[in-house]
Structure formats: structure tokens, C-alpha cells
Amino acid sequence: MKPLTEQDIRGSFVNCSKGEAKRLFVPHDLADRPWDDLDFMGWRDPGAPDRSYLVAERSGGPVGVTLRFPSQQRGFMHRSMCSLCLTTHPGNGVSLMTARKVGPAGREGNSVGVYICADLACSLYVRGKKLPGPGARFEESLTVEQQVARMNGHVSAFLDRLHS
Structure with missing residues (x-):
């Protein structure tokens, strides 16, 4: 991904108002x-x-979405799998995040919703740059x-569903 500036990020949001995008964290x-x-x-x-927030590169430039997730806590013994990167985490490591649809459907x-790693570090998990814990990544025959x-396809499919 190419580096983004704060202005790039704020201007990329598609499922909130410009005022909301201006105020979000x-x-x-x-730079780091x-x-x-x-x-x-x-x-x-x-x-x-x-x-939480997600910004991905698309053919027309960066696309950002605001996400909401429940505050309920799961038990430590419960494991869930991220729908984007297919990493499993115990407890609250994966959360159902929902994004308001774009346009009139979102205003209604x-x-x-999609299950995502709660820390949104999917790219780092897939590359082995961040370790989710023992047994969290399955041995796969696919290359990195x-x-x-595959993960980028899942992200694109999620963003596409926001427009349908």
C-alpha cells in the first residue's frame, strides 16, 4: 500500500458525511x-x-469505511476466524464489524457485517510479521x-457489498 496522509484518509471515507470524516480519529x-x-x-x-476504520486502495484511489463492533466480551476459550485473512484468535481477537452502506441504503x-481481526492487522498476520498466537494460522499450501x-479479494468483496 502506498503511504497515506491524513488528508488522503479523511477524503477517502464513503459511508459517512464529510463532517464525520473531518472529526474522526x-x-x-x-509516517511509522x-x-x-x-x-x-x-x-x-x-x-x-x-x-474502528479501514482504508484500502482501489482502482480510483483509497476508499475508507467506518466500522462499528459490539462491546460484548467473549470467553477466553472461544475461538473465531477472521473472514479476511483466515486467522483464528481466542476470545475477542475477532469481532463482527458492521459498516453502514453507501448512499440512500446507508441513510436508511x-x-x-464481516468478521475481522479486532486489531485490524490482517496484512501483518498473513505475512507473518505479527503472530496471533499458537495454532492461529493454519498450514496452507498457498504461498504468502x-x-x-485471497485476503485482498475478501476486502474488495466486502467494500463492493457496501455499494449494492
Whole structure:
């Protein structure tokens, strides 16, 4: 992913108003992000524990979406799998995140949900740059490049559903 500026990020959001995009939290460490290892940038809002954000590159430029997730806690013994990168995590490591649809459907309250790693570090898990814990990644016959392509396909499919 190419490095993004705060202005790039704020201008990329498709499922919130310009005013909301102007007020949302953007991390201050953009220069320190591992851009070469990211397929999308995701972060949680420290001021709003039920909110997170995802910005991915698309053919027309970056596309950002606001996400919400439940605050309910799962038991430590419960394991869930991320729908994007196929990493499993115990407890609250994976969460159902919902994004308001784009346009009139979103204004009517329609949304799309997807199970995502709660820390939104899918790109790093797939590349082995961040370890989710023992037994969290399955041995696969796919190469890392193929796994990255699969994950990017899942991200694209999720973003496409926001427009349908």
C-alpha cells in the first residue's frame, strides 16, 4: 500500500458525511506505519471503543469505511476466524464489524457485517510479521502472495457489498 496522509484518509471515507470524516480519529503515527506490508490500513478509535476504520486502495484511489463492533466480551476459550485473512484468535481477537452502506441504503440504516481481526492487522498476520498466537494460522499450501491475493479479494468483496 502506498503511504497515506491524513488528508488522503479523511477524503477517502464513503459511508459517512464529510463532517464525520473531518472529526474522526486518525492515528498520529502515519509516517511509522509499515506501508510496504499493508494491504489496507485499519485502526481502532481510542475515544470510541465501539468504532474502528479501514482504508484500502482501489482502482480510483483509497476508499475508507467506518466500522462499528459490539462491546460484548467473549470467553477466553472461544475461538473465531477472521473472514479476511483466515486467522483464528481466542476470545475477542475477532469481532463482527458492521459498516453502514453507501448512499440512500446507508441513510436508511442498512449495513454490511464481516468478521475481522479486532486489531485490524490482517496484512501483518498473513505475512507473518505479527503472530496471533499458537495454532492461529493454519498450514496452507498457498504461498504468502496467494494468501495476500485471497485476503485482498475478501476486502474488495466486502467494500463492493457496501455499494449494492
